[in-house]
Amino acid sequence: MSFxxxxxxxxxxxxxxxxxEDLGFVPNLVRAQSLLPRVIEAQAVLEKGVRLSQGPLSRxxxxxxxxxxxxxxxxxxxxxxxxxxxxxxxxxxRQIEGLLEDHxxxxxxxxxxxxxxxxxxLSADSLxxxxxxxxxxxxxxxxxxxIIETAVTTALAIYRCTLSVGLRPEPDREAPKLRPGRxxxxxxxxxxxxxxxxxxxxxxxxxxxxxxxxxxxFATLIRTHGFIPNFFRAQTLRPDLLSAEAELTSLVLLPEDxxxxxxxxxxxxxxxxxxxxxxxxAVHCNLLRGLGVSAEEGDQIAVDHxxxxxxxxxxxxxxxxxxxxxxxxxxxxxxVVRLRALGFTDPQILETVVVTALNNFANVxxxxxxxxxxxxxxxxxxxxxxxxxxFPDRPIARRSAxxxxxxxxxxxxxxLVTEARAGSLEAFEELVRRHSRLVYRALAAMLGNxxxxxxxxxDVMLSAYQHIAxxxxxxxxxxWLVSIARNRAIEYLRKRGKEVSLDEPTPGEDSxxxxxxxxxWVDNPEQAYSRTEIQxxxxxxxxxxxxxxxxxxxxxxxxxxxxxxxxxxxxxxxPAVKARLLRGRLMLREWLAPHFAAGARRAxx
Amino acid sequence: xxxxxxxxxxxxxxxDGRVSLEVRDELELHLSQCRACHALYDSTSKxxxxxxxxxxxxxxxNVTESIIGEVMAKLRTxxx
Numbered sequence: 001m002s003f004x005x006x007x008x009x010x011x012x013x014x015x016x017x018x019x020x021e022d023l024g025f026v027p028n029l030v031r032a033q034s035l036l037p038r039v040i041e042a043q044a045v046l047e048k049g050v051r052l053s054q055g056p057l058s059r060x061x062x063x064x065x066x067x068x069x070x071x072x073x074x075x076x077x078x079x080x081x082x083x084x085x086x087x088x089x090x091x092x093x094r095q096i097e098g099l100l101e102d103h104x105x106x107x108x109x110x111x112x113x114x115x116x117x118x119x120x121x122l123s124a125d126s127l128x129x130x131x132x133x134x135x136x137x138x139x140x141x142x143x144x145x146x147i148i149e150t151a152v153t154t155a156l157a158i159y160r161c162t163l164s165v166g167l168r169p170e171p172d173r174e175a176p177k178l179r180p181g182r183x184x185x186x187x188x189x190x191x192x193x194x195x196x197x198x199x200x201x202x203x204x205x206x207x208x209x210x211x212x213x214x215x216x217x218f219a220t221l222i223r224t225h226g227f228i229p230n231f232f233r234a235q236t237l238r239p240d241l242l243s244a245e246a247e248l249t250s251l252v253l254l255p256e257d258x259x260x261x262x263x264x265x266x267x268x269x270x271x272x273x274x275x276x277x278x279x280x281x282a283v284h285c286n287l288l289r290g291l292g293v294s295a296e297e298g299d300q301i302a303v304d305h306x307x308x309x310x311x312x313x314x315x316x317x318x319x320x321x322x323x324x325x326x327x328x329x330x331x332x333x334x335x336v337v338r339l340r341a342l343g344f345t346d347p348q349i350l351e352t353v354v355v356t357a358l359n360n361f362a363n364v365x366x367x368x369x370x371x372x373x374x375x376x377x378x379x380x381x382x383x384x385x386x387x388x389x390x391f392p393d394r395p396i397a398r399r400s401a402x403x404x405x406x407x408x409x410x411x412x413x414x415x416l417v418t419e420a421r422a423g424s425l426e427a428f429e430e431l432v433r434r435h436s437r438l439v440y441r442a443l444a445a446m447l448g449n450x451x452x453x454x455x456x457x458x459d460v461m462l463s464a465y466q467h468i469a470x471x472x473x474x475x476x477x478x479x480w481l482v483s484i485a486r487n488r489a490i491e492y493l494r495k496r497g498k499e500v501s502l503d504e505p506t507p508g509e510d511s512x513x514x515x516x517x518x519x520x521w522v523d524n525p526e527q528a529y530s531r532t533e534i535q536x537x538x539x540x541x542x543x544x545x546x547x548x549x550x551x552x553x554x555x556x557x558x559x560x561x562x563x564x565x566x567x568x569x570x571x572x573x574x575p576a577v578k579a580r581l582l583r584g585r586l587m588l589r590e591w592l593a594p595h596f597a598a599g600a601r602r603a604x605x
Numbered sequence: 606x607x608x609x610x611x612x613x614x615x616x617x618x619x620x621d622g623r624v625s626l627e628v629r630d631e632l633e634l635h636l637s638q639c640r641a642c643h644a645l646y647d648s649t650s651k652x653x654x655x656x657x658x659x660x661x662x663x664x665x666x667n668v669t670e671s672i673i674g675e676v677m678a679k680l681r682t683x684x685x
Contacts, residue, residue: 209631211611233625372625429677436673440664454668461676514613518641521648525655538659557656563621582617589652596651 002032002169003336004346009034015044022052023088027081028169029160035347036258039354042251043159046361049244050156051085056146059089061115062153064099068116069123069157071100076175077164078157083176100176111140119154126367127276134204134370144205148238151368152245159361165328166353203234204370210236217246224254226290227374227575229283231362234371252358258351262291263314266301267352268359270318273302274326276385277363282377289573299378313342317352325356375574376564379411379475413477421468428468432461435478438559442482442569445554446489448547456492460485475568482555482569515586517593525596541591549584556581607635612642620653 009016011026015037019026033040051062063086070078079100086096098106103116118137122129137147212218212228217239221228235242253264265288272280285298300308305318320339323331339349365371411417413434419427432439439460443453463484471480526534542550542558555566567577612635618624619632636643 203625207625207627209607209628211607213608213611425677425680428680429673432673432676433669436669437664440669441662444662450662454664454672457672458676461673462679465676465680515645517648518644520644521651525651531659534655535659535661538656539661542656542661553656554662557653558659558661560657578617585620585649585653588656589649592652592655593648596648 002028002167003333004032004035004167004350006031006034009037009040013037013040015040018044018048022047023085025172027172029077029081029163029167032167032169033163033350033354035350036354038251038255039351042248042354043163045244045251046156046159046248049241050149050152053149053240055149055238055240056143057149057153060086060091061112062149063089063091064103064112064116065119065150065153066157066160067096067099068103069119069154070161071176071178072120072124073161074178075161075164076178077169077171078160079176079178080171080173081160082157084173101179111142114140115142115150119150119157122151122154122364122368123158126364129367129370131204131370145237147205148235148241148369151365152235152238152241154368155361155365158364159357162325162328162357162360163353165331166324166356167350168333203230203372205234205237207234207236210239215239217243220246220250224250225287226573230371230374231279231283231366234369248358252351252354258345258347259355262288262293263317264351264355265291265293266305266310266314266318267321267355268362269298269301270305271321271325271356271359272363273381274322275360275363277366278377278382278385279366279371279373280359280363281381282373282375285378286375286574295378295568295571299380302378302381303384313344316342317344320349321352321356321359324353325360375567376562380473411473411476414473417468417471417473417477420465421471428465431477432464435481438478439481439485441554441559442485442551443489445542445551446486446547447492448543448550452492456485456488460488463488476565479565479569483571486570515590517590517597519593519597521593521596522598529595537592537595538588541588544591545584545587549580549587552577552580553584553588557585606638607631609635609639609642612636612639616646616649620649 011017011020016026016030019030030040030043033043051059051066063082067079067082067086070082083096083100087093095106095108103120104113106113114136118133121133134147137150142150210218210233212222217232218228221232232242232246235245253261259267265284269281269284269288272284281302285295285302288298288301289295297308301310301318305315308315310318316339320335323335336349339352340346344352413431416427416431420431436457439457440453443456443460444450447453447456460481464481467484471477475483522528529537542553545553551570552566555561555569556563561569563574563577563581566572567574570577572580612632615624615628615632619629624632636646
């Protein structure tokens, strides 16, 4: 008896029919999701997209990956399911039994073994994958399209295994015997793992440009996510797989008939954090922010959800998901019983299992393709990761390897902050001296007045001193200082009876601006104006911008801060910062054009 | 080739060097063939260059020192 009850959907249910046609029967893993037909449709789309694709991998290659990943994970159900499918495509009995035992001892060409090696390493320890593993596949003749297909197939194997742990279906046929306690030998070099942390490496495979105007899944993503995550952009060589994944994501995440979107995003964030996947942590922090959850709360869920302000029930939901997604060997029926006792319904529990499976799918695929970051992950999360050098039970943890220390996001102020908190005025003085220019510029931009900025600086510094005990180092000290400046600026503006316009824009507000002045500029405007004249023009132009654009342009182009840092300082989403920056730059450009455009008269100041 | 709208959509990322090589190639192909986008790109580049190199909004050192001096004096005497 599986963990959750089933309802009769009838074999006419389209997704059931698809499985029946493909395998000759409807797997119990699929029937176990009958409380929520749309998640069955989601799995059917994924399975069809991956297993029946017309891509370079053969059906036997795909099924072997599904078999070997399940076997190494000790997942009897999924190994049995893949064994049936392999028999279905004519794989000899002895070969299947050999693969269940140890793929490296089976009489297969070296390239086939290399492919399985890669999949097993990716599924067992996704963080250890590096460009060298990809290089090895290329040496065996696999091209980018096959590499994507291999990574997606491995991710599907993990999707299935996560469902199987969470739902515990009865075997469809006679269960295979798996050798207990097998280890995945993780070979290869771990050296560039630290590189995969930073947000600026490029993904392992080529990714030609696809336009959202012609490629419908991208248009959908813009609607549902507000942007096209690199996760999808990186797979444009295989639009077929990409479409299936986008549809899977929509079917699982968008409807709010069972769990809310925020609950689902919190599950994705917490399990990605438990799996130490910085890419997914950063994406889900950002999406949660878009759903109205503060940056601090998102960071806290990533670091330790128990310290967040989620309800006790939702915290238990995340405990459940983390055990399933990251410590699956501990997961049992008791976890399901506990959630029921807290009032969760069976469809809610089922959806949590499916969302966790989707999460693990994404975590594995992201690492397999080395997909580059959309956003920087929270600093506090990166710092926490450093302390987790040995991971006792990530997806398949029956292995041992030494992990390199991952360098944390680093705040050069940490020591001074510690001293200042202990009461050292000298340390505090050094801190404000370091950041006085940043504070001044932030205030000047937000207030739109340089004299008032000077006056407000004192207040900000005094306020920082008064509250330094409450600074929790979840952000950089400079970020915290700017947030104080922001609060002060808002107070000042209110006192002056001005409308406060530093807040999040309404959707579309920043995207409808189009430049009008399209004349070429003279080649060397700096020859026509002195440095001081240009500086004055720039200051005047920036002060003429609306406050919200002015602040972002100031922090990015004058103070040279990273977009992610600005987003944290101003409590904005990254897309919002980007939109404001673009618009601010374009407005400033328009303002400067009369001075610099070809044929323009040299204006006097 | 991509359209002007598509170019404009990636404009900010392109500026900050945040596009993949493939996208960059597409954008640069467009730039080489579209006069209006080229003018927009060139003038925005110049704007950003002026702004980043202008050293604008620099507070004179004596002003900074006097502000910090006043703050520290208040903190030392406990009059905050």
